[in-house]
Amino acid sequence: MRLHLSTWPEVETYLADRQSIILPIGSTEQHSPCGLIGTDAITAETIAGEVGTRTGTLVGPTIPVGMAHHHMAFPGSMTLRPSTLIALIRDYVVSLSSHGFRSVLFINGHGGNIPSVQSAFYEVYETLRVQQGDAAPALRLALCNWFTLPSVGALAKELYGDHEGWHATPSEVAVTWAAYPDHIKTAPLEPLDPVDPRFYDSRDFRARFPDGRMGSDPSLAKPEHGHRFIDAVSTEIVARHGAFLDGA
Amino acid sequence: MRLHLSTWPEVETYLADRQSIILPIGSTEQHSPCGLIGTDAITAETIAGEVGTRTGTLVGPTIPVGMAHHHMAFPGSMTLRPSTLIALIRDYVVSLSSHGFRSVLFINGHGGNIPSVQSAFYEVYETLRVQQGDAAPALRLALCNWFTLPSVGALAKELYGDHEGWHATPSEVAVTWAAYPDHIKTAPLEPLDPVDPRFYDSRDFRARFPDGRMGSDPSLAKPEHGHRFIDAVSTEIVARHGAFLDGA
Amino acid sequence: MRLHLSTWPEVETYLADRQSIILPIGSTEQHSPCGLIGTDAITAETIAGEVGTRTGTLVGPTIPVGMAHHHMAFPGSMTLRPSTLIALIRDYVVSLSSHGFRSVLFINGHGGNIPSVQSAFYEVYETLRVQQGDAAPALRLALCNWFTLPSVGALAKELYGDHEGWHATPSEVAVTWAAYPDHIKTAPLEPLDPVDPRFYDSRDFRARFPDGRMGSDPSLAKPEHGHRFIDAVSTEIVARHGAFLDGA
Amino acid sequence: MRLHLSTWPEVETYLADRQSIILPIGSTEQHSPCGLIGTDAITAETIAGEVGTRTGTLVGPTIPVGMAHHHMAFPGSMTLRPSTLIALIRDYVVSLSSHGFRSVLFINGHGGNIPSVQSAFYEVYETLRVQQGDAAPALRLALCNWFTLPSVGALAKELYGDHEGWHATPSEVAVTWAAYPDHIKTAPLEPLDPVDPRFYDSRDFRARFPDGRMGSDPSLAKPEHGHRFIDAVSTEIVARHGAFLDGA
Amino acid sequence: MRLHLSTWPEVETYLADRQSIILPIGSTEQHSPCGLIGTDAITAETIAGEVGTRTGTLVGPTIPVGMAHHHMAFPGSMTLRPSTLIALIRDYVVSLSSHGFRSVLFINGHGGNIPSVQSAFYEVYETLRVQQGDAAPALRLALCNWFTLPSVGALAKELYGDHEGWHATPSEVAVTWAAYPDHIKTAPLEPLDPVDPRFYDSRDFRARFPDGRMGSDPSLAKPEHGHRFIDAVSTEIVARHGAFLDGA
Amino acid sequence: MRLHLSTWPEVETYLADRQSIILPIGSTEQHSPCGLIGTDAITAETIAGEVGTRTGTLVGPTIPVGMAHHHMAFPGSMTLRPSTLIALIRDYVVSLSSHGFRSVLFINGHGGNIPSVQSAFYEVYETLRVQQGDAAPALRLALCNWFTLPSVGALAKELYGDHEGWHATPSEVAVTWAAYPDHIKTAPLEPLDPVDPRFYDSRDFRARFPDGRMGSDPSLAKPEHGHRFIDAVSTEIVARHGAFLDGA
């Protein structure tokens, strides 16, 4: 069930029974010469949709632009400042809380979002504590970074060996190609060198990773891999967060 | 051309020739018992996509949640505070400006967004002026509210007479049904009474408009109307903003 | 009754009977070589005073500096960022609400303020909703842009034909000369060319409108016109907003 | 010379010669049962006007509402949060700096504004330092609290002995009655008890000072005293800040 | 009793009896070639500790970095913007208020902090008033600037005559040397010239006070002086604020 | 070398050679009935001091209060909102950058700070990018959470087996007792049960962890363990970050 494709009486009916919701969060940033700029939003939305379907949980709107400062030296990348992303998440959560939602699971497709999302959780909790004290709603906010789950690592290892890397990975690219098979891109890529995945600001990032990849070979991705990743990771997320989504 | 379905080298190529981009902005809010909660985002994204195709302009990510305080008494509605929406738009525009985009057209599906978008434009202009003086980029920011264009009013008059109303209108609902023909909803609606479209806060809104409609009969919407609206309004937007999108 | 010329017991007495207040809002910005920089504040204050007198409504302090980024390329113009103006209006309204004021009518003299004022209304409503829920005061916030009212347009047409224009108009200048007959200015003006009233940032504004006028001929203004505008527009505002000011 | 009664070419001419400006700042707050709510703004504006006239300095718009939290338990008082007042002053100063103003003297009528004004000065200096480094304009920001000047204390002692007090003082009330002789108010006042002028929040203030006076007897004020205060304090301000206003 | 050296049950026990706390606030800024950069934090912490011991009051964590824009032209100086310092103090006070603390005394070692601390007090009071109305806790926030107390002035006069000055004073340096006798520094100093202690921004400060002193001779400081200052000022603070710390 | 115990000429000399600095960051929060409220600040400061000594790196002021919302149900805990902590870190880094510092290593003692510190790094990078473009300083910001390093885990395993836990761990307590041997606390503790270290807001935290421990037995800590932890972790930090601190 997708929030944007529902009516308010349908949501009212849903809330009589369940108080959980999934929010996909992605990014709009370079993913190497052959990965889509929307990769992280597409993967988060796709996986969130699958988890929503399997668990009967409402899925809210995808946050399409996240914290991607480090990719700003590549054309087309967009970023929110962390402070803006925190404000946005706060408003989302507070809006949902008004209607009685109590458990919010963010399914995240982008590592750069993690600190802002976690900061936002505490910004919400502390703001509500100060404003409402014991009357504050008992919110439960959780973050699931799909790309770090063991099932993803295992399948990536099986399919790509050491060529998974840290950004513009074949696993995430495969998910996007499963979702958008008409938008498979190819581009000549330099041979893979071993990389140190640390970096500082956006200029430093581009100096270290000139085409945007971080030790990955996205050309290994295939749409059929994407379906396997979606299935495997959804299974794992349901196992990990199913009780949370049931309000338990 | 959609930003999220492009690669960074494709954007680099685009920018060598064009410096304009379209950003759809919608809302996540009740649209009566038979309109979708995502109506305003769906319509903005659909129309922006059509305008992008006709003019060869890049279309960026849709802002799915806008300023919808007044709908918050209906389950499922979400809102940003105006200050958050202003910060978000500022970050979007500043990100795009970094890459050389100079003309940004927001295609908007929701009246409640208008003050925040316009405020954001001046927040950007003034911030850049103070920070950079004469070195500030010569940005051109424009807002197009598709639902207020004459072509929409004329077609709505033809199709719905006085039953267009001000919110959850058959015209916007028709566009969503053209976009999502599998999600057509029906619900019993009270007879239409004449309404005064003014209101104050969200409680006042619900007291005046108990099912969320403002003098509209969304049950008149048909998917084929939606296609006619998309065509008519895209034609008008191209006529009005085509030169802007060409950088002229 | 003017707030600044009242004592607190007088306000207490007023509040026992009425809970409405008028707040004039203007701008400090160039108004062509012969219009006063304080034009928009002077007109708003003058008209608000007249409406207050006719309706027995308290008139609060005039906001003298508004959102005037686009005039910043002319010496003497001042601007608030939209975010600052929103914060200011929020504090004004929240202060007044503490004492029991429930209906606040902003009488506005400057188009550039409109988005910020409207954004501020929703910032207030949403903040109070989140903080206080159903206990939030039932505020009614309204905006009246005097210069857009039909009575003004009709009289301007009668007096100035096509020479009213969009900024530094003879109508607003006439009101200031009625208010400050000792500060009538004259300056040689270039002949009027037809103008397109759209613009982007402050540099763009000055490039399009080199002396600050937007298709207007302020030299047509006369103090006696000003008195006619004040009378006409006050009559219209009382007709439109009188019930609001009575708390109905 | 008043900014709001000037045109932009007049300001341009002024700036060719002088880069200083005076900004009056007041408050909108109770001043006992017989002092005007606008007292602090009226006194600041009146004295600033006189200093402007004597020194040939431009006088900008009066800030009518300041930081008056402690008076909020009395009807009609308004306050900005300190953070809002800081943002406002920052925008004022940055606007003026754009045109070449370099020396800004705030003439202040309200003790509660002092910390916010001083904080704002450093907010401006530090923001400009971080943004522009050595290219930042060499701004000189100064604050003059007229009511603390020795000439005021001496004259108050002469006229009122120990009945000057700390708030709603006869000296400030006298200045308002000189400025607005048609708005002299009278009210029965309790006998004066010695007071300790310290307080915490607005509830504490009202508990300590039930009618709003802090050890003062405003009924001693006379309009002719007001003229003497205006003359004495203007003389002292010119002596203290004349060189600053001359840009020396 | 120091908060950082206590356990939560010890604080719980303390709160059953007392609801006051002392917070030292300093700065990290140049103090001439022979004063320590941490001078203001060291003095505040030392004196607060002594006052805490004498009165049995809990002493919280020292704020080590304050508002020191004007010292930023000297290496090693750090500053918070006033707006950041206000936010920090607000969070400190609100945190403490949650546990039942009602009286908070800031013992301050740096003049540059005064406006921000005072602004923060009103930011807290006003925020709580708006959010909680009459349910807001009855907080009592007080500021004690140790270096301005008469006992300090008297002892400095006795020990240093006219060489106390306004910054990097021998009195504050003496306190640091009493606290850190292993970190006494010496440096050749230019002869003392009479100074005007006014300044504008950080560039202006350095131009006026090239080695960082403001009319002071810190080389006169001796550790044994420091002990005398600590004793004298603690005695005076207990006399002035003892009842406050007792909750009276 | 400690910044607070240095003079500005000493820092100037240091900067001629090195551009790195270490900033300790802790928290003020409950650490069970026998751990100190200042534990996280004490450990960070102690370890940072040791690393500074071994590498000849300047150590700046300790941030004593961090993001500890989840501990707020225990008396004496203090917290900054994430947004405040981000602002604070931004001001620290920007201040240091002004003097030429380019590499800043935060040595952190508290898990709750991680998202805010990481968010702050990107807030700084993005703000500088937008304001200064290519002229922005090439800052390198790094975070080291000492308690997560392998050497700590190994030694804790050796000394405490499964009784290390996640909060108020014997390892961190041991470090504080090495630093403050006169402040060793004892308290009767309930037997250790296995815990799930996840939690939501501060009420939820206290409900799950009634005395503040998360599966730890802090009574196992001994001061001599603390010295071993300090040595082991400092060795590891030098190995990991030594080149960074050397500017390599």
Ligand code: NI
């Ligand atoms: Ni990705």
Ligand code: NI
């Ligand atoms: Ni709509």
Ligand code: NI
């Ligand atoms: Ni105007």
Ligand code: NI
């Ligand atoms: Ni006053």
Ligand code: NI
């Ligand atoms: Ni000092």
Ligand code: NI
């Ligand atoms: Ni800890």
